[in-house]
Amino acid sequence: MTTVLPPTLVIGNKNYSSWSLRPWLLLRHHGVAFDEVRLPLDTPEFYATIGNYSPTGRVPVLREGELVVWDSLAILEYSNERWLDGKGWPADLAARALARAVSAEMHSGFAELRKQCPMDCVKRSTAPVSAEVMRDIARIGVLWRDCRARQGTGGPFLFGAFSIADCMFAPVALRIVSYGIEVGPVERDYIDALLALPALQAWLGDAEAEQRARRESR
Structure with missing residues (x-):
């Protein structure tokens, strides 16, 4: 049996990272399971680690298997199609x-x-x-x-x-x-x-x- 792993959402500080909040809020509100990796912005840890996750060197970034999705709005759109069956946008x-x-x-x-x-x-x-x-x-x-x-x-x-x-x-x-x-x-x-x-x-x-x-x- 193949184990399906949850996606990983890489974010910055929750106090400061407005772009990280956007996809995090959608996933959490709808109860989508995901692993969270939080990297403190503008720190040696961030710059040493972010390249392992993000092609742009920025957060947020969503990883699901081999797929990498960066940019908040792109992550929101992907999440809407992947897990929410379109409920992220109005039906009308x-x-x-x-x-x-x-x-x-x-x-x-x-x-x-x-x-x-x-x-x-x-x-x-x-x-x-x-x-x-x-x-x-x-x-x-x-x-x-x-x-x-x-x-x-x-x-x-x-x-x-x-x-x-x-x-x-x-x-x-x-x-x-x-x-x-x-x-x-x-x-x-x-x-x-x-x-x-x-x-x-x-x-x-x-x-x-x-x-x-x-x-x-x-």
Whole structure:
């Protein structure tokens, strides 16, 4: 009998690696079994080890047997087809097209938010953010409100039920919390729905443990 081994997802620090969170959240939320390899970013351990897993030298990367899939969105798409029978995207054709569009915009956009407000799950700041960041936040708010108004029936997420689009925006929600950015009631309710996910709570618990271990090792 052939033993089927679970895939391996290689990720960075849970406190900092926003791209790692995205596929991890989808797999964990849907109960897909996988082995996790966590490499601390920007450390000698990372640079000595990452070449064993990733052709790009970056995380995340998914390995299943001889197959290697890098880039968060590619991993999400593969996982959706491989284990979720398409449930990672909305069933409706128009909703699915919109979900892919907003996910792609997140994948390629919002440079100022990423640069000036890097993900730091345990951080809590009340310092004002720049006008450039707030322009990104304003566009994200338009996206979230539009998705909720047009496709958000049947659940608290962008397209009602939890989807890949929510995985793409989960790190944004965490940034909004970490940097104390003011958003409207629709956006706040959406952030609360994401934070209530057991999978995201598990990630945040691990991020807090990471930071605690770092402090204790100093």
